[in-house]
Amino acid sequence: xxxxxxxxxxxxxxxxxxxxxxxxxxxxxxxxxxxxxxxxxxxxxxxxxxxxxxxxxxxxxxxxxxxxxxxxxxxxxxxxxxxxxxxxxxxxxxxxxxxxxxxxxxxxxxxxxxxxxxxxxxxxxxxxxxxxxxxxxxxxxxxxxxxxxxxxxxxxxxxxxxxxxxxxxxxxxxxxxxxxxxxxxxxxxxxxxxxxxxxxxxxxxxxxxxxxxxxxxxxxxxxxxxxxxxxxxxxxxxxxxxxxxxxxxxxxxxxxxxxxxxxxxxxxxxxxxxxxxxxxxxxxxxxxxxxxxxxxxxxxxxxxxxxxxxxxxxxxxxxxxxxxxxxxxxxxxxxxxxxxxxxxxxxxxxxxxxxxxxxxxxxxxxxxxxxxxxxxxxxxxxxxxxxxxxxxxxxxxxxxxxxxxxxxxxxxxxxxxxxxxxxxxxxxxxxxxxxxxxxxxxxxxxxxxxxxxxxxxxxxxxxxxxxxxxx
Numbered sequence: 444x445x446x447x448x449x450x451x452x453x454x455x456x457x458x459x460x461x462x463x464x465x466x467x468x469x470x471x472x473x474x475x476x477x478x479x480x481x482x483x484x485x486x487x488x489x490x491x492x493x494x495x496x497x498x499x500x501x502x503x504x505x506x507x508x509x510x511x512x513x514x515x516x517x518x519x520x521x522x523x524x525x526x527x528x529x530x531x532x533x534x535x536x537x538x539x540x541x542x543x544x545x546x547x548x549x550x551x552x553x554x555x556x557x558x559x560x561x562x563x564x565x566x567x568x569x570x571x572x573x574x575x576x577x578x579x580x581x582x583x584x585x586x587x588x589x590x591x592x593x594x595x596x597x598x599x600x601x602x603x604x605x606x607x608x609x610x611x612x613x614x615x616x617x618x619x620x621x622x623x624x625x626x627x628x629x630x631x632x633x634x635x636x637x638x639x640x641x642x643x644x645x646x647x648x649x650x651x652x653x654x655x656x657x658x659x660x661x662x663x664x665x666x667x668x669x670x671x672x673x674x675x676x677x678x679x680x681x682x683x684x685x686x687x688x689x690x691x692x693x694x695x696x697x698x699x700x701x702x703x704x705x706x707x708x709x710x711x712x713x714x715x716x717x718x719x720x721x722x723x724x725x726x727x728x729x730x731x732x733x734x735x736x737x738x739x740x741x742x743x744x745x746x747x748x749x750x751x752x753x754x755x756x757x758x759x760x761x762x763x764x765x766x767x768x769x770x771x772x773x774x775x776x777x778x779x780x781x782x783x784x785x786x787x788x789x790x791x792x793x794x795x796x797x798x799x800x801x802x803x804x805x806x807x808x809x810x811x812x813x814x815x816x817x818x819x820x821x822x823x824x825x826x827x828x829x830x831x832x833x834x835x836x837x838x839x840x841x842x843x844x845x846x847x848x849x850x851x852x853x854x855x856x857x858x859x860x861x862x863x864x865x866x867x868x869x870x871x872x873x874x875x876x877x878x879x880x881x882x883x884x885x886x887x888x889x890x891x892x893x894x895x896x897x898x899x900x901x902x903x904x905x906x907x908x909x910x911x912x913x914x
Contacts, residue, residue: 485517494525501517512542513547523558532555549575563592563596566589570589573585586608587622590622603623606623621656624660633660633663640653651684654677655673655687661673688707688711693724708724722748723754730761730765733765742755743759753786756779757779760775814827825844828840828841844857855881855885860895863896875904878909
C-alpha cells in the first residue's frame with residue numbers, strides 16, 4: 444500500500460513538473476529546473492512517447508546545465524528511442540573519455556549495442572560496468588543481461604553458466620529459473636534440462652517453477668505422463684498456477700486424452716481469464732473427439748477474442764469440411780489465408796476443399812502454392828498428382844510424381860503411386876520395376892498400394908512381386 448502511495452506521489456510530481464515546463468514554453472519564459480528535475484521530466488516524456496517535448500526538455504536542460512553527464516546520458520537515451528543509436532553512441536563515447544568510472548555510460552552503451560545486434564560489444568560494456576558497481580542487486584541484473592546477450596549469440600553454455608551462478612546465489616529468483624528453462628529449450632538439450640531440474644528439485648522440492656520447468660522438459664522429450672506428474676506437483680504447491688493447468692492440458696491432448704484436456708483447459712480458466720489460444724486448443728480437442736458443434740463453437744470464441752487468429756478460421760474450415768459443408772469451409776479457409784498468405788497448411792486445406800467441390804484446376808493452383816512454400820511435404824505430390832488424374836490428365840499426374848522424386852528421392856510412397864499410374868497406362872513391366880524398388884525399401888507400403896489400386900492384383904507379375912515381399 445505504501446508503494447502505491449509513493450507511485451501516486453511520483454506521478455503527481457512528474458505531472459506538476461511537466462505542467463510547469465509547458466507553461467514556461469507557452470509564456471516564452473525561462474524557469475530554473477535542477478538536474479534531477481530535468482531527468483524526471485525527460486523520463487516522463489520518453490515514457491509517454493512524447494518525443495518532441497522530450498527533445499525540448501533536453502535542449503533546455505543542457506542549456507542550463509551544459510556540463511551535466513546525467514543529462515547527456517538522457518540525451519543519448521532520447522537518441523536511442525528516436526532510432527538514432529549511432530548519435531547516441533557518439534555522446535556516450537565522449538562521456539567515457541571524460542568519466543571513465545561512470546557505470547551509467549557503459550550500461551547505456553551496452554543497451555545500444557544490444558539494440559543494434561552487436562552483442563559481443565554489449566557484453567564488453569556490461570563487464571566494464573561490473574568493475575565499477577558494488578551493489579549486489581545491480582550486479583546480478585547486469586550478469587542476467589550478459590547471459591541474455593550470450594543467448595543472442597547462440598552461446599547457450601556460457602549463458603547457462605552465468606544463470607546457474609545467479610540461481611545459486613538466489614534460488615528463489617523466478618526470472619532466472621524461467622531463463623534457464625528457456626535456454627535449455629533454445630539449446631535443444633532436453634536431457635540436460637531434465638537432469639538439471641530434477642537435481643534442483645532435490646534441494647528445493649517446493650519450487651513450483653522448478654516442477655513446471657521439469658514438466659516442460661518432459662513434454663518436449665515426449666514423456667507426457669511424466670510431464671503431467673510434474674505439472675501436478677507444481678499445482679499442489681501453487682493451486683492457482685494457470686500456466687501449469689494449460690501445459691498439463693496440452694500433455695493430456697498429446698496422449699489422446701481429449702476429454703481430460705478439455706476439463707483441464709477449463710480449470711485453467713477459473714484462475715485466469717481465458718484467451719483466444721485456450722479457446723482454440725479446446726476447439727481442437729473437441730475436433731479430435733469428432734464433436735464438431737462444440738469444436739466450431741470454441742473456434743468462434745477464439746475469433747471473437749482475436750479476429751486475426753488465422754488458425755481458428757482454419758479450424759472452422761476443417762470441421763465444416765468434415766461435415767460436408769464445403770462452401771462454408773472454403774469461405775473460412777480463404778479468411779485464414781488472407782491473414783497468413785505463406786502458410787502451407789492453409790493452402791493444402793484449401794486445395795482439399797476445392798477437390799471436394801470438384802474444382803480441380805483451382806485445387807492444382809493451391810497444391811502448387813504448397814510446394815512453393817514447402818517442397819519437403821511428403822503428401823503434397825500425391826494429392827497434386829491425384830488432382831490431375833481427376834482432370835483425366837495422367838501424363839501430368841506422372842510428371843508431378845517425377846518432380847516429387849527429384850525433390851524427395853527416398854519417398855517410396857511416390858514410387859508406389861507412380862507404379863499404380865503406370866499400370867493404368869498398361870506399362871506393366873515399368874510398373875513392376877517401380878513397385879519392386881519401393882517394396883525393397885519399405886515392404887509395409889503393400890497395403891497402401893493395394894488400397895489405392897486394388898485392380899493391381901489382376902496383373903500376375905505384380906501379384907508375384909507383392910507375394911514375394913509379403914514373406
